Each structure stands twice: as C-alpha cells, then as structure tokens.
Amino acid sequence: MQLSVRIAKRLSKSFSLEAEFDAPAGFAMLLGPSGAGKTTLLNCIAGLLRPDAGRIALGERVLFDSASRTNLPVQERKLGYLFQNLALFPHLTIAQNVKYGISHLPAEQRSERMTAMLESFRIAHLVDRKPSEISGGERQRAALARSLVTNPTMLLLDEPLLALDVVTKAKIVDDLRIWNAEHAIPIVYVTHSPQEAYALGERVVVLDAGRVVGRGMPNEVLAAPRHETIAQIVGFENVFDVTVKSVSESQGTMLCQMDGSLTEIDVPLGHVEIGERVRIAIRAGDIIAATERPQHLSARNNFAARIVSIRREGPRVILLIEAGVTFEVHVTPRACDELGLAEGSPVWLVIKSYSCHLVAPRE
Amino acid sequence: MMDWSAIFLTLRLALVVCALLLIIGMPIASWLSFSKWRYKFFVESIVALPLVLPPTVLGFYVLVAMGSQSPFGRWYQSISGHAMPFTFTGLVIASVIYSLPFAVQPMTAAFGQVDRNLINASSTLGASRLRTFIRIVLPLSLGGVVTGVVLSFAHTLGEFGVVLMVGGNIPGVTQTVSIAIYDHVQALDYAGANHMALLLLAFSFITLSITYSLNRRAGIFYRPYRDSALRPEVGFAKTRRH
Structure with a gap:
C-alpha cells in the first residue's frame, strides 16, 4: 500500500x-x-x-x-x-x-x-x-x-x-x-x-x-x-557563498574564493563553470583547530586564523574563528584547555575538501 | 395581593420561549461558531440587534409583520382563523426574537472555545458532524448552553416593551407580571406592585445564582483539565479554579 x-x-x-x-x-x-x-x-x-x-x-x-x-x-x-x-x-x-x-x-x-x-x-x-x-x-x-x-x-x-x-x-x-x-x-x-x-x-x-x-x-x-x-x-553551522576560481578534473576538486575575503578553499568538484558562484556547507565538528602550522596532513585546506570568541555550551566549546570569513568550530572542553585556546589567540584551521558540501541555495 | 394568573402566564411564556430558543439557538450558535462564510458578521449583527434596539422599535416591527397587512400575518390568519397580534402565540414569537441573543451568544462563545483539534480528531475517527456535535462539542460546552437557556428564561420573565406592543394588556391572555406591575402602579396600588416586583426580583436573582454556581462547580458540566499541559490554549476550563 x-x-x-x-x-x-x-x-x-x-x-x-x-x-x-x-x-x-x-x-x-x-x-x-x-x-x-x-x-x-x-x-x-x-x-x-x-x-x-x-x-x-x-x-x-x-x-x-x-x-x-x-x-x-x-x-x-x-x-x-x-x-x-x-x-x-x-x-x-x-x-x-x-x-x-x-x-x-x-x-x-x-x-x-x-x-x-x-x-x-x-x-x-x-x-x-x-x-x-x-x-x-x-x-x-x-x-x-x-x-x-x-x-x-x-x-x-x-x-x-x-x-x-x-x-x-x-x-x-x-x-x-x-x-x-x-x-x-x-x-x-x-x-x-x-x-x-x-x-x-x-x-x-x-x-x-x-x-x-x-x-x-x-x-x-x-x-x-x-x-x-x-x-x-541537520546542523551544518557553516554555510558560505564562494566563487569557483579553478577546476581540477584529475583531483576531483575545485578551488573557490570565499565571498568577502581572499581566502581560497578546496572543495569537491561540482557541475559548475569557472567564475560561477556556489554555496558550500561545513559542519562545525568537521573543522580542526591547531595551535601550530599543520604539516604532513592529507587535508587540503589550512588557514591561519584568529579566535574571535569562545563559548562553553554543555559538553562542547563553540569557537568563532576569523580567517577572512568567520567559521564556527566545535571542540571538546579538554581540547580547548590542553591547547590553551583563548580569545584573540592565533590558530590554524584544517578542513578536508570532502567535509565541504555543495548545497543549492534557498530560493 | 398576588396576581396569580399573570404569574402563571409569565412562567408559561418564559418556559415556552426558552425551550424554543434551545431548539432554534443551538443550530444558529453552532453555525455562527463553525462557519467560515465571509459575510457571517451580517448574521451576527441581526442576532445581536435586540440587544441594542429599543423594545418598542422591535415590538413595532414585529406587530407590523404579524398584522393583516403583511403576507406572514395573512398566512397565519388563513390557517388559524384569527389574527396573531394580542394572542399568546404572538407574544411567544416576539419574545423568541427579543431573547434570541441572550440564548445564542453564550452558546456561540462556548462552542467557539472547544479545541478545534478535538473536532478534527472526531472526524478522522469517522464521526459525522452531528455525532461530533452531540458527543464532543455539546458535552464540552454544556455550561454555555445552560447559561444561554437560563438567561433567555430570565430575560423573558422581565420583558415589558415588546410584550406591551405585541400583546397588549389582556389579563389571562397577554398580561405578564411586568405589565401587571405597571397596572398596579398606574392604579396607585404600590403594595400590590411591590409584591409582584419583589417576586420577580427574587426569582431572577435565584435563577442566576443557581446558574452561575453550577457553572463554577466542576463535575456538573464536565471535568476540566487538571493538568495544565493538556489544557487547550483557549479553553472553557480556564475560568475555573482547581
């Protein structure tokens, strides 16, 4: 039936x-x-x-x-x-x-x-x-x-x-x-x-x-x-508009410039043309924060950034981090304490290409 | 000196009128609370007119409508053999119109406060509109229906202008208590007027007291929600204390 x-x-x-x-x-x-x-x-x-x-x-x-x-x-x-x-x-x-x-x-x-x-x-x-x-x-x-x-x-x-x-x-x-x-x-x-x-x-x-x-x-x-x-x-806290700069068919990725900044981000390939604007969504829990410049990582996106605010909400810490655009990043309280994260302190953001999802904008 | 024939006539009139209003009022009230017709306000205004109109104006038009000049008056005369004005029947019709808002308005308000989801739930469970009305709407708004009936009863007891216009002052036929009081005063029989007036006052007060106390006490009409989480947002129960 x-x-x-x-x-x-x-x-x-x-x-x-x-x-x-x-x-x-x-x-x-x-x-x-x-x-x-x-x-x-x-x-x-x-x-x-x-x-x-x-x-x-x-x-x-x-x-x-x-x-x-x-x-x-x-x-x-x-x-x-x-x-x-x-x-x-x-x-x-x-x-x-x-x-x-x-x-x-x-x-x-x-x-x-x-x-x-x-x-x-x-x-x-x-x-x-x-x-x-x-x-x-x-x-x-x-x-x-x-x-x-x-x-x-x-x-x-x-x-x-x-x-x-x-x-x-x-x-x-x-x-x-x-x-x-x-x-x-x-x-x-x-x-x-x-x-x-x-x-x-x-x-x-x-x-x-x-x-x-x-x-x-x-x-x-x-x-x-x-x-x-x-x-x-479903809780993709980060939604950004970006413009496609270059496409790499062999890698299955494309490089996009984030609106309102010079930051460029590597995202999975979509059916789009160079110069076209697309929207991407990233879960706050999928972004890694590091206090030193990361090396030897598979992740394609590493941004130098600065912590804007730190807010504790139950068993997680919500960080707002500025890297040309503002990212919301969720980490555990212990991670926050051991790294000694504080407002204003510099950090590195690490984002895998495949953590970036292309989404259709709302009409 | 009590004018028993006027008292019995008044009681008979009030009982007949409130019984008729129970039958006529419920369909009108349920239509008014459930209809989504855009010109509903028109009907609402007509029903409420007797509240603001001078009884003499209402009585005058009812008298004209009943008279032998009007189609309705002629039709009534052709089937009953006599004219309608200055009869008990004429008095009943005029009183029903005059007391209509007193019956319809509390009923409409009570029906309107029944949670619409209960009515929808009843429909999804296969119940017809009539069954939904009898099993769900009526039990949950019994307080309003009783209030409407009692108010129309009490209102009919005390009416004067309309009765005088339509019924005149015929002892035993159309002379009600309020008109008998007027007669007594005109004849400077203040003691007689006082007896009748006191009776009407006491009777009206007792009737209203009983209604309001019934309305207040839970269990006589329906058990209100004891749990606030279950209470509909607008509920008849909200005026009750628990």
Missing part, C-alpha cells in the same frame, strides 16, 4: 504549498523548519484542508483528485491522525476514547478490540481514567491506541512525541513498529528534529517554504545535504 501525494495549496499571498512525494508502508519522516508547511500538508492528506489542485491516492483508492473532482470526506478516508496536542476527549475515559472510532461495531467486539489494543500499548490498567489523570507518556499511548483501533489505512503523526523524553519516545516508537510489522501501512511522521528522522525514518521528505527540497533515505538526504535548508536542519 503506497501513499502518493501531489498537491498545490495556496494559503496566502506569500505562502503556497506545492508538494509531491510517495510513502510506501513504513515510516516516512516529514522534516522541515517550523512554518515550512508540514502540518498543512498533513491536513491536506487527512482531508481537513482542501488542496487547490493535485491528487492524493492510497494504493488504488483515490482520496483527492482535482481533475475528476474527487474529494473524499475526512470520515471516509480511514486514517489515523495523531495531533500535536493528542486531542484526547477530556470528558471521556480512556476506554470511551479508544472505542469512539469503532462505534459501528457490536458492543462485545468493541470491548474486545479496545482491550487488545490497550494491552498491546501496555495501558490496559488505565481504562477507567480520564486523560487528565494519566501521565504524558500514557496519554501518547492512549491517543495512538485510539487511532490504531480503527485499523486505519495510513497513520499521520504531527510531532506527537515532542514533549517526551528520549527513552519513553523510543519505547512508544518500538511498539508502533511492532504494530506496523503486521499491518504494513504508510506512517507519515512530522518532525523538525533531524535526529528523529535519522533514528526512525526509512525515508525522509524535507520540506521548506512549502516545497519539497529533498527526499530519499535519511543517510543520503541528510548526511550529504544538497540544499541549504537541509544543511541548516
């Missing part, structure tokens, strides 16, 4: 959503900064919002098609939707909440299904409680149970585990995986956390300003970002 989405929706003069992606059975992570249109996209799939044009299909079932004027009402889309605030009915008990979506079944069957569902999510002991009387993790489980007891044909999750600690979150996701091993439905999981996308996603769709800017396996899309937004989302 595959979910295929291709829709356009204009929300205001300045914001429109144009998205296309496919999601087979399993987790598809919808990743993007806030305001990217993730929830809007989810609401269009659910039928809570009507797209202006496009087509949404789940296997053979067409949920929305502007060409044939098909627009299945929410009630008939047979989906599970886990809202950000879970939307458990506050005046009903957990049992009543879970049974809400299966009211068409005979009472006996209803109770059986409800009990089985609550047991598989380990909250069978909470049947008579109200949502306000149970813990956050239990509420997430109750809301999941309520969505899944209807045997939905797809599941939409809108950052439902935002407020939970990592351990609780992992346990709930494990239970969801076990459930889906048997049911094999597409699960669209909205998140703005790349860690979550790495950890859960079999595939990832990156959304920015209403457009899909990347999709594929998480390690393909996120480890080597091809778009500035993705680079920023």
